Amino acid sequence: MKIISSPLELKEHLKNIKLSVGFVPTMGALHEGHISLIKKAKEQNEMVVVSIFLNPTQFLKGEDLEKYPKKDEADKKICELSGVDVLFFPNSCDIYGVDEVSILSPKVRGYVLEGQSRPGHFNGVLTVVMKLLNIVNPTRAYFGKKDAQQLNLISLMAKQLFMSVEIVPVDTVREKDGLALSSRNAYLSKDERVEALKISSSLRLSSAMVSKGVVDAKEIRAAMREVLAPLEIFYVEILDREFNRLERVEIGNTVILVEVKVATTRLLDNIWL
Template identity: 85%
Template sequence: MKIISSPQELKEHLKSIKNSIGFQGNQSIGFVPTMGALHEGHISLIKKAKEQNETVVVSIFLNPTQFLKGEDLDKYPKKDEADKKICEISGVDVLFFPQPSDMYGADEVSILAPKVRGYVLEGESRPGHFNGVLTVVMKLFNIVNPTRAYFGKKDAQQLNLISLMVKQFFMSVEIIPVDTVREKDGLALSSRNAYLRKDERAEALKISSSLRLSSAMVSRGVLDAKEIKSAMRELLAPLEIFYVEILDREFNQLSKVEIGNTVILVEVKVGATRLLDNIWL
């Protein structure tokens, strides 16, 4: 595994790989962008990328522009050496490990999230967050020039906005959604789970329980969105709820669940930690 920190060096290295193996159209680069503190969820993305591509690139970059003032940038989990070992064991070909100075200049061009979809749900309580997400993903795509890029379904709004950016900017990368990986007790894997105390982790299980409840209601024929959201909120109490929403795959409001076109999303605060999860029906 080769570790590179310079964007230009990475571009040149990937170009040399293409030239050395004689890309013939079916050769491809799979890309997994991360912020580090890797877990089984990230490993599932890497595995999918390895299945579908000849070369796999992983980036680890704690992107400062997607954190708002007062958020957890400074205390976000950092496990650089462990992350490198995970990537090596997982068969990653190239690890891109830049610093902020490698990625940003003094007077930056930036990408703006859409005025509606970028400022609802997580974007409502974190205005400007998705500007930073889309800007750094655009930069990473331009550096790596991947055939396919892999994102977890857990961050459904992020996945939706990145897919929209790729479509609207006529980019050639294929976005591959990958199913959420969970602990045995149902808690969705997240780097921020490391913040949870034992009692808080037990409370966090209400998130996945509320989603299982919604799925059970739908399986019984209950499709009314208000009824499902009310039951979920009751189960989530007394956690601080940022949102419980039932949307279609394009993130439009639904009054009734549409099987095959619905995402049920939850974001809550457990202690001082924001956690989000969803289920795709």
């Protein structure tokens, strides 16, 4: 596995390669969810590039940039054992300059759900993803479905800016008890982790209600909120795949999304129906 920190060096390394390239952008603190993205990239491409970059522009003032989990050596070993060909490990000064050009998220889709409580967050996400995609120029790029709004906005950016990369969604990986894997799970105490299980429980309830013929979105949201109590709820929403609010669940076109705060930790999850 080759480790490169310079964007120009990576572009030079990749420019004459005639292989299909799968790209997995991450912020580090890798877990089984990231490994599933790498596996999918290896299945579908001849070469795999992973980036580890803790992007400062997607963190708002007072958020957890400084305490975000960092496991650099462990992450390198995980990438090596997973068969990654190139690990891109830049510093912030490699990615950002002075008086930056930036990508703005959509005025509606970028400022609802997570974007409502974190205004400007998705500007940072889209800007860094655009930079990374331009550096790597992959055939396909892989993103987890757990961050459904992020996935939707990145897919929209690729489509509207006529980018040649294929954005590939990958299913959420969970612990045996149902908790969706997240680097921020490391913040949770034992008791907080038990509380966090209310998230997946609420989503299982919504799926069970739909399987029994309950498709009224208002009724499902209310039942989910009862399960989530007394957690601080940022949103419980039922949307179509284009992120429009639904009054009734449409099988094959619905995402049910939750974001809550467990103690001081924001956690989000969803299911696709």
